[in-house]
Amino acid sequence: MSNTVKKDQEPSKLRSFLSSDTFKGLLPFIGLVVIVVVMNILTQGKILTPKRLRLLLSQVYYPMIVATGVFFVMTLGSIDFTEGSTLGLASIVISKLSFTSIPLAILGGILTGAAIGAINGFFHVKFKLQSFIITICTMFLFRGVCAYLTTETAVPASAAIKALDQNWLKITITVAVLLVAWFLFRFTRIGNDVKAVGSGETAARFSGVKTDRVKFLTFVAAGALTGLAAFVNVIKVGSITATAGNQLETQILISLVLGGLPITGGAKVRFSNIIVGTLMYTVLNNGLVMMGFESQTQQLIKGVIFLLFVALTIDRKALKVIK
Amino acid sequence: MSNTIEKLKASRYYGLVLLGAMLLFFYGVFKILTPSNFGSLSNLYTYLQASIIYSVGGCGLYFIVVMGLFDFAVGANIVLSSIVGVILSQKFGYAGFILGCLGCGTLIGFLIGMLYNSLNVPSMIVTVGLMLIFESVAVFVAGGVKQTLGENLRFFSGAPGNIILALLAFLLMYFILNYTKIGTYCNAIGSNEFTAKNMGINVKKYKLIGFMLLHFFVGIMAILTVSYGTTMTALTGMSTMGRNFQPLMGTFFGVAFRKYKMPITAIVVGEFIIQIIFNGFVALGAPTTIQNVVTGGALLVIVSLTARGGKGSVVK
Amino acid sequence: MENRVLLVAENIDKRFGITHAVDNVSLTINAGEVRGLIGENGSGKSTFSQMLCGIYSIGGGTFTLDGKVLHCRNQVEANNEGVAIIVQEMGTLSGLTVAENIFLGHEEPFMHLGVKDTRAMNKEAQRLLDEYGFGRIKAGNMIDLYNFEDRKLVEIVKATYMKPKILVIDETTTALSQNGRMELYKIMDAIRADGRTVIFISHDLNEVLTHTDTVSVLRDGEYIATVNTRDVTEDDLKRLMVGREIGSAYYRTDYGEPISGEVVLSVRDVSVPGQIDHVSFELHRGEILGFGGLSECGMHEVGKAIFAASWDRTGSVTLADGTEINSIPTAIAHSIAYASKDRDNESVILNESIRNNIVLPSLGDLANHGLLSGKKLTKFAEKHALDMQTKMQNVGQFVSDLSGGNKQKVVLARWLGKGSDILVLDSPTRGIDVKVKQAIYALMADLRRQGKSIIMISEEIPELLGMADRIIIMKDGVLNGEFLRDPALSEEDLIAKMV
Numbered sequence A: 001m002s003n004t005v006k007k008d009q010e011p012s013k014l015r016s017f018l019s020s021d022t023f024k025g026l027l028p029f030i031g032l033v034v035i036v037v038v039m040n041i042l043t044q045g046k047i048l049t050p051k052r053l054r055l056l057l058s059q060v061y062y063p064m065i066v067a068t069g070v071f072f073v074m075t076l077g078s079i080d081f082t083e084g085s086t087l088g089l090a091s092i093v094i095s096k097l098s099f100t101s102i103p104l105a106i107l108g109g110i111l112t113g114a115a116i117g118a119i120n121g122f123f124h125v126k127f128k129l130q131s132f133i134i135t136i137c138t139m140f141l142f143r144g145v146c147a148y149l150t151t152e153t154a155v156p157a158s159a160a161i162k163a164l165d166q167n168w169l170k171i172t173i174t175v176a177v178l179l180v181a182w183f184l185f186r187f188t189r190i191g192n193d194v195k196a197v198g199s200g201e202t203a204a205r206f207s208g209v210k211t212d213r214v215k216f217l218t219f220v221a222a223g224a225l226t227g228l229a230a231f232v233n234v235i236k237v238g239s240i241t242a243t244a245g246n247q248l249e250t251q252i253l254i255s256l257v258l259g260g261l262p263i264t265g266g267a268k269v270r271f272s273n274i275i276v277g278t279l280m281y282t283v284l285n286n287g288l289v290m291m292g293f294e295s296q297t298q299q300l301i302k303g304v305i306f307l308l309f310v311a312l313t314i315d316r317k318a319l320k321v322i323k
Numbered sequence B: 001m002s003n004t005i006e007k008l009k010a011s012r013y014y015g016l017v018l019l020g021a022m023l024l025f026f027y028g029v030f031k032i033l034t035p036s037n038f039g040s041l042s043n044l045y046t047y048l049q050a051s052i053i054y055s056v057g058g059c060g061l062y063f064i065v066v067m068g069l070f071d072f073a074v075g076a077n078i079v080l081s082s083i084v085g086v087i088l089s090q091k092f093g094y095a096g097f098i099l100g101c102l103g104c105g106t107l108i109g110f111l112i113g114m115l116y117n118s119l120n121v122p123s124m125i126v127t128v129g130l131m132l133i134f135e136s137v138a139v140f141v142a143g144g145v146k147q148t149l150g151e152n153l154r155f156f157s158g159a160p161g162n163i164i165l166a167l168l169a170f171l172l173m174y175f176i177l178n179y180t181k182i183g184t185y186c187n188a189i190g191s192n193e194f195t196a197k198n199m200g201i202n203v204k205k206y207k208l209i210g211f212m213l214l215h216f217f218v219g220i221m222a223i224l225t226v227s228y229g230t231t232m233t234a235l236t237g238m239s240t241m242g243r244n245f246q247p248l249m250g251t252f253f254g255v256a257f258r259k260y261k262m263p264i265t266a267i268v269v270g271e272f273i274i275q276i277i278f279n280g281f282v283a284l285g286a287p288t289t290i291q292n293v294v295t296g297g298a299l300l301v302i303v304s305l306t307a308r309g310g311k312g313s314v315v316k
Numbered sequence C: 001m002e003n004r005v006l007l008v009a010e011n012i013d014k015r016f017g018i019t020h021a022v023d024n025v026s027l028t029i030n031a032g033e034v035r036g037l038i039g040e041n042g043s044g045k046s047t048f049s050q051m052l053c054g055i056y057s058i059g060g061g062t063f064t065l066d067g068k069v070l071h072c073r074n075q076v077e078a079n080n081e082g083v084a085i086i087v088q089e090m091g092t093l094s095g096l097t098v099a100e101n102i103f104l105g106h107e108e109p110f111m112h113l114g115v116k117d118t119r120a121m122n123k124e125a126q127r128l129l130d131e132y133g134f135g136r137i138k139a140g141n142m143i144d145l146y147n148f149e150d151r152k153l154v155e156i157v158k159a160t161y162m163k164p165k166i167l168v169i170d171e172t173t174t175a176l177s178q179n180g181r182m183e184l185y186k187i188m189d190a191i192r193a194d195g196r197t198v199i200f201i202s203h204d205l206n207e208v209l210t211h212t213d214t215v216s217v218l219r220d221g222e223y224i225a226t227v228n229t230r231d232v233t234e235d236d237l238k239r240l241m242v243g244r245e246i247g248s249a250y251y252r253t254d255y256g257e258p259i260s261g262e263v264v265l266s267v268r269d270v271s272v273p274g275q276i277d278h279v280s281f282e283l284h285r286g287e288i289l290g291f292g293g294l295s296e297c298g299m300h301e302v303g304k305a306i307f308a309a310s311w312d313r314t315g316s317v318t319l320a321d322g323t324e325i326n327s328i329p330t331a332i333a334h335s336i337a338y339a340s341k342d343r344d345n346e347s348v349i350l351n352e353s354i355r356n357n358i359v360l361p362s363l364g365d366l367a368n369h370g371l372l373s374g375k376k377l378t379k380f381a382e383k384h385a386l387d388m389q390t391k392m393q394n395v396g397q398f399v400s401d402l403s404g405g406n407k408q409k410v411v412l413a414r415w416l417g418k419g420s421d422i423l424v425l426d427s428p429t430r431g432i433d434v435k436v437k438q439a440i441y442a443l444m445a446d447l448r449r450q451g452k453s454i455i456m457i458s459e460e461i462p463e464l465l466g467m468a469d470r471i472i473i474m475k476d477g478v479l480n481g482e483f484l485r486d487p488a489l490s491e492e493d494l495i496a497k498m499v
Helices: A013-018 A021-042 A050-058 A061-075 A083-097 A102-126 A131-149 A167-187 A189-199 A201-206 A211-237 A248-258 A272-290 A295-313 B002-010 B012-033 B041-066 B074-119 B123-142 B161-179 B181-191 B193-198 B203-229 B241-256 B263-283 B290-306 C045-052 C075-081 C098-102 C118-132 C148-160 C178-193 C205-211 C234-242 C299-306 C328-333 C343-347 C354-366 C374-387 C404-418 C434-449 C461-467 C491-498
Strands: C005-016 C019-030 C034-038 C060-065 C083-086 C166-170 C197-201 C214-219 C222-228 C263-272 C276-284 C288-292 C314-319 C336-339 C422-426 C453-457 C470-475 C478-484
Touching (some): A050 A167, A061 A083, A061 A167, A061 A189, A083 A248, A102 A131, A131 B241, A189 A201, A189 C354, A201 C343, A272 A295, A295 B123, B041 B181, B041 B203, B041 B263, B181 B193, B181 C098, C019 C045, C019 C197, C019 C214, C045 C166, C045 C197, C083 C148, C118 C148, C166 C178, C178 C197, C178 C205, C205 C234, C214 C234, C276 C470, C299 C336, C343 C404, C374 C404, C404 C434, C434 C453, C434 C461, C470 C491
Parallel strands (some): C034 C197, C166 C197, C336 C422, C422 C453
Antiparallel strands (some): C005 C019
């Protein structure tokens, strides 16, 4: 009974500013600048050297491609935890196929990802199961499959595909993915439909949005993009071990949240969340490494920052009961 | 006629028969496929000892899951609490071990509950963040080295110690569910939070209690886990994620059989069934890496059967 | 009946946003009295009683029970003061046993040092169930095992075992079979004989006349009168319930215009399990077809069924050209629009801008080779929002900021923008202030003149009489009567077919 909630206390000015949409929209950009400046000071300017920047950039490509797909899933208000295992499995498929034909390998990777996405989407839509439960199940399932396929040795990729490890190619692919996704999000009804499902699924259905189809296809697309990201991963690393893509799902989740994506999805998502978030995560990650922190300290700091950003950016109005 | 069937279906014996049938089915399948290296009595005893560890955690998670909440920090707390317990045991023996595990476990539960209540963020998200934090804390506490449980403190490593402790945990769970208000209130909150509030239930308080109870059971699970394996290494990088799901599977069994008023039996038997499936595959020659596949697949089947949303429900 | 005053309600008031649900109601009830509380849908009787029972906070005024002012923040506190309620909706909680449900919030008598004596609790619950004659319900069983009616019976026990000074029964009888009703009447009689009080809310006037001592009537949130049951007839009660001026410029004033013979939509044998049963009718061009009945009569589901938004619908909905409407996208593509009664969940997307709400069904039409232009969308939304005179800062404003009336304007702007020819409007003026109401009526009349067909589902009888060319009354999921537009048609005529 929301009407019994007392509303008569005036929130303080600072508080109302902190919870305003303007602030929430600006926060990621402020965060990015702050993190770059802070890291630059703490590392005595080492993070902004051309060599470092190039290294930084090389870590951005495939997470950014994956984050683009997950961005759409999270706009639905759903969540996807399968990126890591999808990337691992798709990388294995690509590596194996790379001995036959490279275009076939790329296609195989994308199809592998799409198939996993389709499984997620099918269970989510058909059985009306929460996406986080489904994707955790499938994450485990495919993580196991990856481990099984790499039990004996790592899976090597062909020399031909490794030869493609060129910055221009990776940049082209990443930029192309971002541009196409941005275009679809802004200039076709895909963006509107996905946002509408995220903000109010029932009303969207009553307005003629084919909600089940939108949800299913979004999961398929996210999987397919992860499959494409696997290609970028394979040309970089060359041979796939059981740990390929480990923790990618958390990295992406944290990146998007840092980028200001409200965990509730819906109308308040911004496409810039993907770029700002991925950059922020990478700078943060590199800065922490350069400052010589051990991995546990890095993780502690990331965990705290993650919780802080969720608490600041979440749209509590969109949640009727917080579970 | 249909009335008697309805009545039969409603009785708790129907639930028992259902569980028994599932157990027999999976046992039968693997026994037929690999009669020689699966399912002897001593084998079954081994499976049981592994499964009761998870059942204890499954009992704890039940409080949270029936309220519609979730907790990803269970695995991290198993590691953290067992490390705290082992370190304290080096000074204070059994007292340090047991109180260390249980105390640390419950304290973590308190922290999670408080943070969840004050941040107003879905439990799933809060606990993902806290999992990262607790994992690193565990590494700090352990000092980056493998912690080994002293030779003289291995009472819970095997039968009867582990079985006694697990039974005590199940009894405690039975007591809480049937002889305190907590069980009733958790169910009420899960059924309809608004109505529950209206009936004078302090929802925040009982959510906090739920998290604390869960992590008290996680503390027990930590004792059993580190005793079973004798060592514990703290690792970062979401390495504890996997530990969340074995207890969770039992919990889903428990929730599914709630209507037969036998959640604990369902949790214990459910975990046992999962162990049978897993060991059955291993007996068939599958590598142990298959465990994740079985975990994921089984959980997927269980939730598909039990946790489906109704028509027109909005599921995110 | 004693003449001791038990409950005094003074200047009770409640607003939900702009809706004045209960308007300064004062009344007194004696001990040993069964008081009927009647009024049309939305007259404020449920809100009034739910404030008494702590479900809603009291907006203004005081309830004094036995000389003590009540300040109940929830049902349990109300119970402790001696006030209990059996609510319209499902009041029992799944996942709990019958006994746990009965004693929820009142476990104290069974607690010893924090330990709950479950056996004693089950035994006591069973004793109560047996005493009430519901012995076939077992206290130790999960409530989930019982059907809606049995769960209602459990709720009756829960509400009355503690011998409340006042028991509110809020439209419970509709959920009960004849036997269940008899049990409830017996309990009411027992409470009266015991010198305690019942407030009995029901739409079934016959039932009210047979089982109450006095009847209070509310209308539009205001207190109208209290009468002695034995002095009045059903017609008297109806008159008190209605008693409103009809006519004026508020509604359409034309009468006698013929309905076009051209059928635009035919509904054949449409059933939705548990909601509507073999409903068939035709909608004509340029007609406003009204649907009336009690809240639960199934008329709201008819709207959903036409729009193909129902689950498990059988039967057919066909357009004049033979197109079958089997999915929402098909319905929209073939010019059918639907505005739900549940405006906030099913009509508008609250956490989204006015613009995106308006353009949503029209995106296909607005796209140029699949491409959308933001400017074009904004222009489109602005045009239709302004046509509807929506009060807003700009179309980028979120719908959640708007009042009920303006939300409805956004919904109508959406469908008019889509150019729909058949509009299914469920409770179009629910919770909307008079000025916007007037605008919506004018718009409907205008659309009708343009040859558009409207199905107006409404719980407000004057609205049906004032706006519809033809009125279909539903009862228990089936069509129960049809009336043509006629100045001589009275509210009593319609009510007679509803109850």
